[in-house]
Amino acid sequence: MISVRGLTKRYGGVRAVDDLTFDVVPGKVTGFLGPNGAGRSTTMRVVMGLDRPTAGTATVGGRRYDEIAAPLREVGALLDADAMHPGRTGRAHLRLAALSNGIPRTRVDDVIDQVGLGPAARRRVKGYSLGMRQRLGIAAALLGDPRVLLFDEPMNGLDLDGVRWIRELLRGFAAEGRAVLVSSHLMSEVQMIADRVVVIGRGRLIADADVDDVLRGLGGPRVRVRTTCASDLERALADHAAVERTGPDELEVTGLDTAAVGDAAHAAGVPLHHLAEVEHSLERAYLSLTAGSADHQGRPTAASAGDGR
Amino acid sequence: MSTVRTVSATSAVLIARTCRAEWSRLWTVRSTWVFVGVTGFVVVGFAALLGAEASGPSGPPADATAWDAGRTTTMFALFGVLALSALATTADHTTGGIVPTLQWTPRRTVLLVARTTVVAATTTAVGVVLVTAASLVVLSFVPEVGAPIGEGVETLAAAGFVLAAGAALAVGLGLVTRSTAGALVSVVGLVLVLPFLLAQLSVRHDWLVDVAAALPGSSALFLVFGEGPSDDMTTSSARTTFTLWAVAALVAGGLRLLRSDADR
Numbered sequence: 043m044i045s046v047r048g049l050t051k052r053y054g055g056v057r058a059v060d061d062l063t064f065d066v067v068p069g070k071v072t073g074f075l076g077p078n079g080a081g082r083s084t085t086m087r088v089v090m091g092l093d094r095p096t097a098g099t100a101t102v103g104g105r106r107y108d109e110i111a112a113p114l115r116e117v118g119a120l121l122d123a124d125a126m127h128p129g130r131t132g133r134a135h136l137r138l139a140a141l142s143n144g145i146p147r148t149r150v151d152d153v154i155d156q157v158g159l160g161p162a163a164r165r166r167v168k169g170y171s172l173g174m175r176q177r178l179g180i181a182a183a184l185l186g187d188p189r190v191l192l193f194d195e196p197m198n199g200l201d202l203d204g205v206r207w208i209r210e211l212l213r214g215f216a217a218e219g220r221a222v223l224v225s226s227h228l229m230s231e232v233q234m235i236a237d238r239v240v241v242i243g244r245g246r247l248i249a250d251a252d253v254d255d256v257l258r259g260l261g262g263p264r265v266r267v268r269t270t271c272a273s274d275l276e277r278a279l280a281d282h283a284a285v286e287r288t289g290p291d292e293l294e295v296t297g298l299d300t301a302a303v304g305d306a307a308h309a310a311g312v313p314l315h316h317l318a319e320v321e322h323s324l325e326r327a328y329l330s331l332t333a334g335s336a337d338h339q340g341r342p343t344a345a346s347a348g349d350g351r
Numbered sequence: 352m353s354t355v356r357t358v359s360a361t362s363a364v365l366i367a368r369t370c371r372a373e374w375s376r377l378w379t380v381r382s383t384w385v386f387v388g389v390t391g392f393v394v395v396g397f398a399a400l401l402g403a404e405a406s407g408p409s410g411p412p413a414d415a416t417a418w419d420a421g422r423t424t425t426m427f428a429l430f431g432v433l434a435l436s437a438l439a440t441t442a443d444h445t446t447g448g449i450v451p452t453l454q455w456t457p458r459r460t461v462l463l464v465a466r467t468t469v470v471a472a473t474t475t476a477v478g479v480v481l482v483t484a485a486s487l488v489v490l491s492f493v494p495e496v497g498a499p500i501g502e503g504v505e506t507l508a509a510a511g512f513v514l515a516a517g518a519a520l521a522v523g524l525g526l527v528t529r530s531t532a533g534a535l536v537s538v539v540g541l542v543l544v545l546p547f548l549l550a551q552l553s554v555r556h557d558w559l560v561d562v563a564a565a566l567p568g569s570s571a572l573f574l575v576f577g578e579g580p581s582d583d584m585t586t587s588s589a590r591t592t593f594t595l596w597a598v599a600a601l602v603a604g605g606l607r608l609l610r611s612d613a614d615r
């Protein structure tokens with residue numbers, strides 16, 4: 043549905059996006075991940091026809107966005123919730139959207155209800171909180187009931203209820219067969235809602251895969267064991283799996299499941315005090331993928347550098 | 352054949368829709384109402400002063416008609432038209448509103464045509480209505496001066512042309528600068544300030560006369576009052592000069608809108 047092919051975007055000397063290729067398919071939520079300045083917003087701006095690509099193409103349903111006559115019926119997007127005229131009411135903003143795309147006015151009230159903007163829609167955007175502006179932007183994206191949706195960090199500024207609402211909304215869209223691209227900083231969120239992830243760093247593609255595959259890519263199941271004979275168990279497992287000593291009495295084993303580790307311990311006559319699988323998190327996969335491609339890395343503060351981890 | 356008809360029908364629909372959206376975009380912000388209100392107050396208020404003076408003991412000037420007030424107030428109306436046109440054009444670029452605008456109307460040629468047409472036509476219409484109102488206000492004070500139809504048509508046609516060309520110039524400069532201050536300073540400078548400044552200086556420098564005559568503001572003065580910095584000016588030369596300025600600004604601004612990234 044969304045096709046990005048060899049996309050490069052330079053701003054003066056900055057290569058914001060560099061030869062990027064990926065697809066966003068219907069029926070799935072695709073998470074768009076990357077460190078600050080990776081080029082996610084830029085990619086979305088090019089897809090939406092706001093910025094001109096330096097090279098390559100970005101199409102939606104086979105067409106460039108700016109070739110679509112009534113685009114809101116095909117593509118809905120929330121790029122930057124702050125980018126709107128502050129002097130208009132939320133409702134006037136949505137009415138403009140409806141007018142310019144030949145969408146019946148009744149839809150405006152529908153989406154106002156759907157995003158829970160309520161009576162605030164009659165107030166001017168100037169007085170909206172970030173969360174309210176996000177909701178208004180989402181309302182505009184939903185107005186034309188489009189098959190393709192793009193959201194740039196939609197959870198920004200939303201409270202817990204809002205985040206939960208968005209999560210269900212996005213899952214619901216994918217279940218209805220729509221193509222959903224959502225960028226986020228919240229790795230845990232993406233893990234919860236995305237079927238696929240596209241990870242970029244410094245404008246280049248780092249990973250484009252199913253979430254499950256990325257997790258598996260970390261090297262299979264990881265098991266934590268505690269035993270007073272850690273060295274004996276370490277020796278017994280060394281030939282079968284990667285073993286890491288994580289404490290005086292603790293090992294982490296990658297490549298074997300809990301049953302195999304338990305059997306090996308039994309065979310070696312090692313008593314176990316703890317045996318459990320460690321949940322992989324996308325966060326971890328993401329960190330290992332993007333290590334070395336972050337443009338803006340904060341220096342660790344003295345406190346966190348000194349805490350011995 | 353049928354394809355061509357379908358295509359042109361849809362672009363006509365698209366342009367019509369976009370024009371309606373631009374109309375709504377213009378009137379759903381308070382600043383438009385404020386500008387129209389203030390300009391109306393100044394233009395009609397000034398006409399009332401003129402009328403009150405003419406109905407006083409000294410009476411109206413000899414040969415005066417109500418349309419003299421229309422011509423005088425055209426320059427006030429022009430200021431409002433320039434400012435509103437510039438502001439209506441730059442608002443999207445200064446507020447980030449251009450992001451949703453281009454999401455809803457991604458065909459930039461369509462946006463360019465609709466925005467230029469709606470903003471320039473609306474502000475011009477407002478200006479002409481105010482100039483007419485000013486003339487009628489004076490007429491109501493001193494009915495004896497009269498308002499000959501022929502002169503009225505001429506006056507309003509000249510005012511309409513000047514206001515429309517000024518509005519188009521302001522829209523073009525707004526698209527070029529994408530900044531309210533930049534657009535206001537450049538358009539007010541070109542149309543209302545520089546011609547007067549140069550006229551002061553031109554006493555000492557002949558070539559300044561030619562420069563002054565080439566400015567859109569001198570065209571405006573000549574078309575409205577029949578006076579200009581240079582004796583070589585004619586109605587058609589003034590019209591051509593002003594039109595060229597407006598077209599050049601629109602071409603430059605249009606190219607910026609069509610070619611470059613939607614800054615925010």
Ligand SMILES: Nc1ncnc2c1ncn2[C@@H]1O[C@H](COP(=O)(O)OP(=O)(O)OP(=O)(O)O)[C@@H](O)[C@H]1O
Nearest residue numbers: 053056057058076077078079080081082083084085
């Ligand atoms: N209009 C612009 N002019 C110049 N450089 C730009 C412009 N827009 C983006 N960049 C640069 O391009 C790079 C990518 O920016 P982009 O906003 O796409 O990153 P991002 O992945 O969305 O990051 P963030 O987490 O900060 O939102 C950055 O280095 C940024 O400074």
Ligand SMILES: [Mg+2]
Nearest residue numbers: 082083084194
């Ligand atoms: Mg971003």
